[in-house]
Amino acid sequence: MDTTIKPINIHRTTLRIAVGSLFFMAGLCFASWASRIATVQQTMGLSDAALGAVLFSLPIGLMLSLPFSGWIITKVGSKRVLLGAILFYGIALMSLGLAQNTFQLVICLACYGFAGNAVNISVNTQAVAAEGLHDKPIMASFHGLWSLAGFTGAGIGTFMIGRRIDPFHHFIIIFGILLAGVIFASRYLYDDHDTAKNSTAIPLSVRERLRLVIPLLTLGSIAFSSMICEGAMFDWSVIYFKKVIVAPIALQGAGFTAFMFTMAGGRFIADFFAHRFGLKRTLQVSGTLTTTGLLIAVIFPYLYTAIAGLMLVGAGVSSVVPMVYSAAGRSKTMSPGVALAAVSTIGFVGFLIGPPIIGFIAGLATLRASFIFIALMGTSVIILSSRAKL
Numbered sequence: 001m002d003t004t005i006k007p008i009n010i011h012r013t014t015l016r017i018a019v020g021s022l023f024f025m026a027g028l029c030f031a032s033w034a035s036r037i038a039t040v041q042q043t044m045g046l047s048d049a050a051l052g053a054v055l056f057s058l059p060i061g062l063m064l065s066l067p068f069s070g071w072i073i074t075k076v077g078s079k080r081v082l083l084g085a086i087l088f089y090g091i092a093l094m095s096l097g098l099a100q101n102t103f104q105l106v107i108c109l110a111c112y113g114f115a116g117n118a119v120n121i122s123v124n125t126q127a128v129a130a131e132g133l134h135d136k137p138i139m140a141s142f143h144g145l146w147s148l149a150g151f152t153g154a155g156i157g158t159f160m161i162g163r164r165i166d167p168f169h170h171f172i173i174i175f176g177i178l179l180a181g182v183i184f185a186s187r188y189l190y191d192d193h194d195t196a197k198n199s200t201a202i203p204l205s206v207r208e209r210l211r212l213v214i215p216l217l218t219l220g221s222i223a224f225s226s227m228i229c230e231g232a233m234f235d236w237s238v239i240y241f242k243k244v245i246v247a248p249i250a251l252q253g254a255g256f257t258a259f260m261f262t263m264a265g266g267r268f269i270a271d272f273f274a275h276r277f278g279l280k281r282t283l284q285v286s287g288t289l290t291t292t293g294l295l296i297a298v299i300f301p302y303l304y305t306a307i308a309g310l311m312l313v314g315a316g317v318s319s320v321v322p323m324v325y326s327a328a329g330r331s332k333t334m335s336p337g338v339a340l341a342a343v344s345t346i347g348f349v350g351f352l353i354g355p356p357i358i359g360f361i362a363g364l365a366t367l368r369a370s371f372i373f374i375a376l377m378g379t380s381v382i383i384l385s386s387r388a389k390l
Contacts, residue, residue, distance in 0.1 A: 011188075012133035018188035019126045022086060023142045025181040026119050027149025028156075029089050032174045033096060033112065035157020036167045044102065057106040059352050061113030066348075069121040070341025077193035078125035078337055083186055085118035090175040097168030121344060125336045128329030129190040136275040139326035140319050144267030151264065216331070216339060218388045219324045220346025222283060225380040226320035227347045228354035229290050229313065232374050233259050235355035236367070237310060240297070244367050245306050255297075258307045259314040266318030279323055280385055286323075287381030290316030294375035298368050313378075320381060321347065350377075 041051045073081050092112040099105040127142045153174075160170040237256040241247040247254065274282040293312025296305055324343060331339040354374075361370035 012130065014188040015126075015130045015133065015190060016138065018185040019123065019130045020142055020145050021181050021185050022082065022119075022123050022189075023127070023145045024149040024152075025086060025178045026089070026116070026123060027146035028153045028174060029086075029093055029178060030116065030146075031150040031153025032157060032171060033093055034150075035154050036097075036161075036170065039161065039167055040096070040099075040105070044105065046102070050102070054102060054105055054109065057109040058113040058116075059348075061110035061115075062117040062348065063345075064110075065114040065117040066121075066341055066345045069118045070338040072118075073122055073125060073337030073341075074335050077191065078122040078129075079189045079191050080193060081118060081337075082122035082126060082189065083182060085115050085122055086178065086182055089115040089119050090178040094168065094171045094175055097166065097171045117344075121337060121340050124325050124340050124344075125192075125329065126189055128326065128336045128340075129192065131326060131329075137271040137323075137326060139329075140267045140270035140274070140322035143318075143322040144264055147260070147264035147267060150260070215389070216328060216342050217346070218384060219328050220343045222381055222384045222388070223321055223324045223343055223347030224350035225377040225384065226286070226290070226317050226324075227350040228357070228377045229294070229374050230263075230317045230321075231351040231354035232358050232371075233310065233313060233317075236358050236370075240367055240371065241303075241306065244301050245303055247303055251303065254303070254307055255310040259310040262311045262314030263318045264314075266315040267322060270319030270322060274319070274323060279327060280388070282319055282323055283385035284382050286316045286318070286320050287378050287383075287385065288316070289313070290378030290381065291375045292316075294371055294378060298371045298375070301368065316378060 037051070037055075040046075046054065069081065069085075089112070092108060092115050095108040096105070096112060099108050123142075124139075127139055130142075131138050156174070157170070233256065237259060238253050241252045241255045245255075270282065273285070277285075289312045293309040293314075293316060295309075296312065297309035300306070300309075324347070325340060328339040328343040329336040354377075358367075358370040358374065361373055
């Protein structure tokens with residue numbers, strides 16, 4: 001049963017632009033909230049511990065969305081889910097600016113996480129369709145646009161904070177930009193409603209189901225290992241520069257900035273590399289760069305060597321998730337939406353548990369020791385991709 005999306009009668013350039021614009025809108029929506037977390041914390045008078053507990057509602061909403069998103073895409077198609085979900089994403093963003101107390105903020109964050117993951121799975125399903133019209137990989141470039149939107153959103157957020165514009169009015173502006181993008185893209189997305197409607201489930205034995213799931217478990221495990229590294233960089237790189245590198249206050253975010261820069265840039269060249277050398281080699285190089293970068297930061301805990309190390313980590317993790325999503329979306333045994341939901345579920349568990357594990361290891365030993373553990377996760381990417389049938 002070949003379930004690979006093969007769109008017909010669609011101009012590949014317009015589809016690619018439409019999908020890319022929605023990747024950008026999704027990244028802009030995500031970064032807009034991230035840029036105002038400190039403002040919301042101050043406005044509500046939340047301690048760091050209270051804020052951490054509140055923010056945990058976002059991944060809860062995301063996890064609740066995982067089984068629903070894969071199922072609904074198989075019923076109505078990824079185009080309809082994407083358009084509905086991204087509008088809900090923008091509305092949920094605005095609701096975060098309206099929250100008046102902790103309870104309201106928790107509910108709004110759960111809805112925001114739920115919508116964000118539905119957007120993630122459906123837009124990646126559309127990206128698989130767009131990639132199917134090209135002779136070479138283009139998935140990573142879409143994720144590069146998401147990262148680029150992160151920089152844009154952070155810049156807009158900084159401007160809004162400087163102008164003392166409250167989060168709600170900031171988010172209204174972002175929703176207006178998002179709405180314009182949705183109106184433009186809606187005409188050119190791949191309508192897979194008929195494909196989803198006509199798909200039929202074939203009863204399978206337990207052995208047959210295992211045969212179908214094992215390749216996805218391998219892809220999910222690769223994503224899991226890489227996203228532990230990615231999540232750790234988001235949550236712990238600044239702390240590492242503060243406590244281990246003992247960087248000046250103005251440079252404590254330098255490692256994270258370097259990581260984000262090479263992660264975004266790496267996604268724009270990963271497609272070329274994958275086309276030239278293949279998926280397996282791309283993942284092997286990615287794991288090698290991640291491991292090497294982390295070991296440099298641990299063995300040589302100085303400002304410039306640590307910055308160089310985290311630049312390598314950013315380059316290493318940049319291509320893993322896009323490449324894994326692309327491979328899952330080309331599954332010949334199940335629909336792209338279901339395959340992407342399965343792989344992203346496994347991968348996101350790594351993103352969630354990585355930072356707490358780092359904190360646990362740092363408490364038992366040192367923060368440098370915990371970064372060695374992250375390096376082992378990079379090594380896992382090398383091993384898993386070497387043994388996988390990709």
